Amino acid sequence: MMWNWQQPDWPDFSYDKSQIEESEKRLLLGAGLLFGAFKHLGDDDKRQLTIELISNEALKTSEIEGEYLNRDSLQSSIRRQFGLLSDHRKVSPAEQGIAELMVSLYRGFDAPLSHTMLFEWHQMLANGRRDLHDIGRYRTHPEPMQIVSGAVYAPKVHFEAPPSSAMMPEMDRFIAWFNDTAPEGNNPLPALLRAGMAHLYFVSIHPFEDGNGRIGRALAEKALAQCLGQPTLIALAYTIERHKKAYYEALERANRHNEITDWLIYFADRVITAQAYTQSWIEFLIKKTKLYDRLRGQLNARQEKALARMFREGPEGFTGGLSAEKYIHITGATRATATRDLQDLVGKGALSRTGERKHTRYHLCLDAIV
Numbered sequence: 001m002m003w004n005w006q007q008p009d010w011p012d013f014s015y016d017k018s019q020i021e022e023s024e025k026r027l028l029l030g031a032g033l034l035f036g037a038f039k040h041l042g043d044d045d046k047r048q049l050t051i052e053l054i055s056n057e058a059l060k061t062s063e064i065e066g067e068y069l070n071r072d073s074l075q076s077s078i079r080r081q082f083g084l085l086s087d088h089r090k091v092s093p094a095e096q097g098i099a100e101l102m103v104s105l106y107r108g109f110d111a112p113l114s115h116t117m118l119f120e121w122h123q124m125l126a127n128g129r130r131d132l133h134d135i136g137r138y139r140t141h142p143e144p145m146q147i148v149s150g151a152v153y154a155p156k157v158h159f160e161a162p163p164s165s166a167m168m169p170e171m172d173r174f175i176a177w178f179n180d181t182a183p184e185g186n187n188p189l190p191a192l193l194r195a196g197m198a199h200l201y202f203v204s205i206h207p208f209e210d211g212n213g214r215i216g217r218a219l220a221e222k223a224l225a226q227c228l229g230q231p232t233l234i235a236l237a238y239t240i241e242r243h244k245k246a247y248y249e250a251l252e253r254a255n256r257h258n259e260i261t262d263w264l265i266y267f268a269d270r271v272i273t274a275q276a277y278t279q280s281w282i283e284f285l286i287k288k289t290k291l292y293d294r295l296r297g298q299l300n301a302r303q304e305k306a307l308a309r310m311f312r313e314g315p316e317g318f319t320g321g322l323s324a325e326k327y328i329h330i331t332g333a334t335r336a337t338a339t340r341d342l343q344d345l346v347g348k349g350a351l352s353r354t355g356e357r358k359h360t361r362y363h364l365c366l367d368a369i370v
Contacts, residue, residue, distance in 0.1 A: 004204055004258050005162050011173070011204075013197055015261045017190075023268035024190045030275045031228050037282045045285040051078050052314065053233045053278065054106060057221075058098040061214045061237035064244055069095050078103060093128025098214070100124040105218050109225035113178045115171065118207075121218065125211040138167035138207045145206050158248075159255045161206035170205045177201070178219070182226050191227035195220040196267035200254055224271065232278075239274040284315040287366040295348060302331040303341050307350065310364055321354065321361030 004010055041049065055074040062069050072089065077099035079086040091099075101124045111117065123136040134140055145161040162170055178198060181189040189197070199220040206212045217237055225232045240247045247270075254263035288311050299307070309330050310322060318326065327338045342362055345351040351362040 003160055004255050005170075007258055009258045011177075011201060012258065013201070014259045015193070015264055017193065019261050020192055020196075020264050020268045023265075023272055024192050026272055027192055027268075027275065028228075030272070030279065031232070034233075034275065034279055034282065035230070037279070037286065041282065041285055042289060045289060047082075047084065049281055049285055050106075050233065051075055051082070051084075053235060053281065054078055054102045055099070057235060057237045058095075058102045060235075060241040061217050062094070062098055064217075064237060064241050064247070065213050067094065069098070074099050097124040097127030100127075101214070101218060105222060105225075106231045109222050109231050112182070113175050113219075113222070115175065118171075118175075118215065121215055122208050122211055125214060129210075132209050134209045138171060139164045139209045140167075141209070158252050159204075159206075161204065167205070167207050171207050174201055174205060178223070182223075183229075191224050192268045192271060193264060194227060195223035195271065196264045197260070198223045199267065200251070200260060200263055203251065204255060220267075232275075234271060235274045235277045236271060239270050239277060280315045284366070291350060291364075291366065295350060298348060299350075300341070302333050302337070303345055303350075306330050306341070307345075307364075317363060321363050322351070323361055327362075 038046065038049075052075075055071060055078050058074050058078075059069055059071050069092070072087075073091045073095045076086040076089045077091045077096050081099065081103045101121050104121065104124070108117075119136045126132055126135040129135065139145065141164055145164070146157050147159040148155045148157055150156040179185055180187050181194050188194075199216045202219055203212055203216040208215065217240070221232060221234065221236055224234060224236075246266075250263055250266040254260055306322070306327055310318065324335065324338050324342065327333065327342060328335060331338070331341075333341060342351065342353075346353050346362070349365055352365045354361050354363065
């Protein structure tokens, strides 16, 4: 089988641009709505949203690769890098590394791409690793770089990347293309087209010994941010991770030829879905502000603590809702006090109640807030 990079038209990808033109329009419209809504958030909520989405992306882009990190540790590291107060908890090298990469991406989205930038990102990702030969540089091993699954005695090769000896010329060409297609470049491309192509192009080269998927998704987000003119905070990795199998299947199909319309359609759909998720977060925080404004001076310290903990879970809330036991654990209240507090919150319209007795659960009551 010939892979995409072995074919005579590599890397001159072809595609039907008209297939994603509607998605391009939706992206730009959605971006305008997001940026407009973001301005209505208070400073605290802006910081919360930024840290929440960056940490969630760091968490999910790692989970796509089978690495499971601690969200609270990631947030602590990100807060420190933004110069904000944190709980000073111990953070693992892997958590610190991906957090540094995501903050670097957020702050330096508009900087041209370079070998140095990619090497720094790889060093961040490889923080604490002792099993890699090439850290902060392109791979040099003579063995084929393959994506393989299945048993050792009967492996299935999903993709084989160009040999290590070709990395520098391949990456010279990729970086030149990335910068040339930027909004200020000589041949600018629309946001979704460029981001989708950048991700596929990069992971097809697979220039590093490890971390290519995470860096490839970071490059897609960098491309989107450059085209939109500011950090996107689009939950791309979160959206991909929820349907990880479909993501890998789409990549595998795209790696077989250089006509990539199907891949671009898939990728555009993921970005639009991710943008909608970010919109739901902004709407959630606006409703949070309105709820607190309505209840100002009416809550005791226990109730405020419990509501703050519920809001930390984001638009999706606690899995299964808040139970009396969870309320007791959060606030330290007695059972009788917890029952009175929760009933009072329902009466004030802060929470809604479902179920009976031990199955009773409470949920933030935000649907009626406009």
